[in-house]
Amino acid sequence: SGELYCSLPNPRNVHFESINMKNILHWSAPEGTGDGVLYKVKYAVYGVGKWIRKPECRNINRTWCDLSSETSDYEEQYYASVKAFLNGTCSDWMETTRFNPLTDTKIDPPMVSVSSTDRSISIILTAPEKWKRSPEEESMSLLQVYPGLQYNVSVFNKKTKKRWSFSISNNTLVVPWLEPGTAYCVSAQIHVTTPLLDSGFSKEHCITILKDK
Amino acid sequence: GACSVSMSMTEIRAGFTAIKANIQSRDPIRTLSILSHPCSLHKVKSSDRCCITHQLFTFYVDKVFKHCRTEDSFVNRKISSIANSFLSVRRKLEQCREKNKCVCGEESTEKFKQILANYEGLNVTSAAMKSLGELDILLDWMEKS
Known part of the structure; x- marks a missing residue:
């Protein structure tokens, strides 16, 4: 897909943080990179054959992305993935483990x-x-x-x-x-x-x- | 009357949770599912629940657990504990079937055929490991109502 040769270190610890099924994707910046790193995010419904880009999290410099809307069906399970860009080079796509909103969310007190x-x-x-x-x-x-x-x-x-x-x-x-x-x-x-x-x-x-x- | 089977979901769930990350990391295929696509367990009519449950417990006992040995003894112990729980539940479901309390309708037969087709679309070890990694899909569905 015309991707650049990816020599940038990868984003680290890509994972979902979920409270009451508000599902936020989080990650850490690639090791040794200062400011200026940009990211893009995609997600997939487990068992369905395509990755879907998240436009609101394209070329962002923050290290989180709200995927609550995309992962709101708790009868499904999901993967998400992040790629980093800096000075014309990029990292590999780094994936979460399989995310099950029903079992992997935290619940607030009553x-x-x-x-x-x-x-x-x-x-x-x-x-x-x-x-x-x-x-x-x-x-x-x-x-x-x-x-x-x-x-x-x-x-x-x-x-x-x-x-x-x-x-x-x-x-x-x-x-x-x-x-x-x-x-x-x-x-x-x-x-x-x-x-x-x-x-x-x-x-x-x-x-x-x-x-x- | 209805078939009612007591089982310790908490125990099975705890056993699976302990090995979930390990097992799912052995399944690199994101784009295929055994249990949830193309058709979802969550769409099963309540009248078909017992039959599908029996078919799925038989599927796991006969086709999944035996092909899921790993190099990790902790994981293997958890798998055999889950397998034993499934065996005892399957036996109870069998008794229901013998008393005609767990009738299979056309929909459950079709759905189970799809699950088997998904399973047979992969080599045995991959299919078994993927099925085991989807145990929470089965448990989530069973606990839903």
Whole structure:
């Protein structure tokens, strides 16, 4: 295809970084090259016979490229590849390993909302949404993507320093028989059994149970 | 009634995840797939799920695992652990078939023919290694509903 003789060192560590299926291709500059290196990117659906160029990532000098749109069908798997150019010479195409959005994404912690009534705490959990192209696009909760999604909830008594842990499948939890005048802190994590995926824990939400009148 | 088979997907998934990068790196062919193209498992009707699952477990037991020996003993141990899990599930699916609970429709027969054609389009070792590298495609489909 009229390509130049490629003697430039290759881009390194070409890989996908994915959070809630927002899939960004990352790489490191070729060893020993300073400024001025430009890159182009292509991707392929595994099992389909052609590589597709990504126009928005042609002749770019940054070392990442957002391929979320191109890899949004999580029933498919993908490869991506990067080539470097500098002063009229180029590198080889350097590929990722096979990328499976369903198993290779990371999941954000759930949103946690906490309220208290009488001597109990009500906790409502919301799983993050799958990445979408635009705000107008219909939202899809990761709960729909991972039917076996569960929540691990931690409730911490700030007076006694005692911690309870719960594992629930639905998104609400009521913790009864709590001590008046005591502060409780709640945080939660998403757990998917298979494929095995765990989010981090959300930041703590603390609430104090009102004293009896 | 429906055929219901208990199996430890978590165990199979963990075993495959441990060797996925190793196995997939042995498959240089990006442009061909055994399970997902030209037709995708995700398009299988629910009435055909049991039959396709049985056919695919038989396919992996009879045609894939035995051709996937590597020079890496860790990888070989994981492969045989997955193979044993598949053997026990296949046996349970067989019992369902004997009780007529796992009927094969025309679509599943056609789809499985396509999978076999994809497999036979490559030499045995390449086809077996590619099939093993696509185990997550099978697991993803099975876990979907």
